[in-house]
Amino acid sequence: MTSIYRSLNLVLLGPPGSGKGTQAKVLSEKYQIPHVSTGDMLREEVRNQTSLGIRAKEIMDRGELLPDDVMAAMILKRLDREDCARGVILDGYPRTVEQAQVLDGILAELGRTLERVVLVDVPDEEIVRRLGGRRSCPRCGRVYHVVYNPPKDGKNCDDCGVPLIQRDDDREEVIRERLRQYHEKTAPLVDFYSNRGLLVSVDGSQSMEAVTASIMEAIGSPVGQ
DSSP states (O other), X not given: OOSSOSSEEEEEEOOTTSSHHHHHHHHHHHHTOOEEEHHHHHHHHHHTTOHHHHHXXXXXXXXXXXXXXXXXXXXXXXXXXXXXTTEEXXXXXXXXXXXXXXHHHHHHHTTOOOOEEEEEEOOHHHHHXXXXXXXXXXXXXXXXXXXXXXXXXXXXOTTTOOBOBOOGGGSHHHHHHHHHHHHHXXXXXXXXXXXXXXXXXXXXXXXXXXXXXXXXXXXXXXXXO
C-alpha cells in the first residue's frame, strides 16, 4: 500500500487494447492485492457450476448480456473473500454509471470505499493499430503482431509453420464498433468519477513500464489532485 491508503480499492478503465489487463496484473503483484477481472470471474463461476455460474451460462447461451443483478451478485461474492480484505483491482467492472452506483453499495456493505479510478487512455487510431495488427496461429493459438512481434518469415507461425490468420474480432470494422460502444458507455462513467474527484488519466500509449509508473504515481497522489 501507499502511505495514504491503509487499503486500496482501485478501478481500471480503458478501451479494448489499452493494456489495462496487463497493468492490473503488474499492479496486483506490486501492491499484493488481487486483480479481479469480470471475465475471469465469470469463467470461474461457470466452470465450478455455481448457482450464479449456471444462471449466467443460460443467459450467455441465449446470446444475451448479463443483467446488472447477476454481475453485482458475482462482484459481491468475490469482494467478500478474505484475499480482498486489503483491497482489490477491478478490471471490466463497472462499465456503466448504473453499475458504478451498484459498486458503491457493494463496497459500503463491506465497509469499504473506492480510493481511485484510473483511466488508461489510448487514442482510437493507436488501438486500431494494436488490435488490427494481431495475427494468430490457427493450430497452436500463438499470437503475433505485424509490427511489434512479427513471425520470422513474416507470414507463418514460427512453431507450426502454418499461415497466420486475422481473427474476425481483430478486423478494423469490428474494432471501431467496439470502440464506439466503449466510448458511448464509458464517457458518462468517466464524468461520474471525475465529478467525485476519484478519476485520474494516464497516457496508455507509453511503454508498459512508463504506464505502470504513471499509474503508481497517480495512486500515490491525494484524492482531488
